Amino acid sequence: MCRAHNCHAETVQPARVMADTGQMVTPIHSGPTEPKVANVPGPGLWFSIITLSIGVGIFTWGAWQAYNTAFETLSVPAFDLPGSETRNLSAGEYEIYVRTGSAFDFGSPDTTALPSLDEIVVTNMETNETMPLRNLFVIDPVVRGTNRYDSVASFTVEIAGPYRVEIDSTSEANRALFARSLETGLEQSISWAIFMAVGFVVFLIGTVLLIVGMVRRNTARKTAVGPPSSSWLPPETPPSAPPRTVTARAPPPPPTPGETQTPWDD
Numbered sequence: 001m002c003r004a005h006n007c008h009a010e011t012v013q014p015a016r017v018m019a020d021t022g023q024m025v026t027p028i029h030s031g032p033t034e035p036k037v038a039n040v041p042g043p044g045l046w047f048s049i050i051t052l053s054i055g056v057g058i059f060t061w062g063a064w065q066a067y068n069t070a071f072e073t074l075s076v077p078a079f080d081l082p083g084s085e086t087r088n089l090s091a092g093e094y095e096i097y098v099r100t101g102s103a104f105d106f107g108s109p110d111t112t113a114l115p116s117l118d119e120i121v122v123t124n125m126e127t128n129e130t131m132p133l134r135n136l137f138v139i140d141p142v143v144r145g146t147n148r149y150d151s152v153a154s155f156t157v158e159i160a161g162p163y164r165v166e167i168d169s170t171s172e173a174n175r176a177l178f179a180r181s182l183e184t185g186l187e188q189s190i191s192w193a194i195f196m197a198v199g200f201v202v203f204l205i206g207t208v209l210l211i212v213g214m215v216r217r218n219t220a221r222k223t224a225v226g227p228p229s230s231s232w233l234p235p236e237t238p239p240s241a242p243p244r245t246v247t248a249r250a251p252p253p254p255p256t257p258g259e260t261q262t263p264w265d266d
Contacts, residue, residue, distance in 0.1 A: 043209040052206025058199030066192035072179040073097065073142045073149070081115075081174050084166035086125065089157045092184040096120060096165060097142055097149035098173035105148055114152050115169035122155050125162040131155045140182070149177065
């Protein structure tokens with residue numbers, strides 16, 4: 001029993017002595033963990049990206065529409081002669097063009113090969129009204145691919161709607177088209193230019209929000225983390241156990257006469 005008690009005392013004594021010494025045992029850390037940054041002031045990342053994307057979309061759409069409006073002669077379809085074409089037209093001045101040759105023909109076209117005004121009829125399909133035509137004193141050439149088109153007449157659309165252009169010509173010109181004049185196209189493209197300006201402003205706002213949000217998030221993250229990890233010291237060496245205290249045992253009594261004591265008797 002004494003030995004068991006002593007063993008128990010010797011087992012728990014180091015822990016008690018270590019606790020009584022007041023020394024701190026540094027726990028072993030796997031490394032610093034970056035704290036979570038919550039409620040960071042400033043615009044959100046996705047909100048900034050969506051705003052920037054909307055600005056790009058508005059600007060691109062406005063630029064495409066402005067180009068098609070100002071240079072409609074480069075995109076409208078041509079039709080074969082003799083023949084006709086019906087399209088919805090907005091109010092403005094329009095010119096009729098016929099193909100006169102190759103794009104590499106830099107001289108003036110042969111006007112005798114162009115259709116006359118008597119061979120051209122423009123009709124308002126809603127009112128069945130024939131629109132008056134005007135001769136062009138200055139021929140306006142347009143190059144589309146490898147073909148050259150020259151203007152032969154013009155007409156004015158006062159009420160938007162469907163209009164049909166019919167050319168019954170047997171001249172050498174075998175293709176024709178009609179589109180806004182350059183002056184009318186530039187005037188009507190102003191509204192799309194304003195649309196482009198709005199898109200550009202929205203794009204700038206989105207860019208500023210994105211930059212401000214990134215700067216504030218980085219600043220808040222650095223503030224939460226604090227200075228470089230100079231406070232992370234290596235773990236302290238656990239204190240060594242204090243020396244064991246051995247209690248001297250009293251010597252056994254002398255043997256009585258006639259009794260033999262063996263070394264293992266205790």
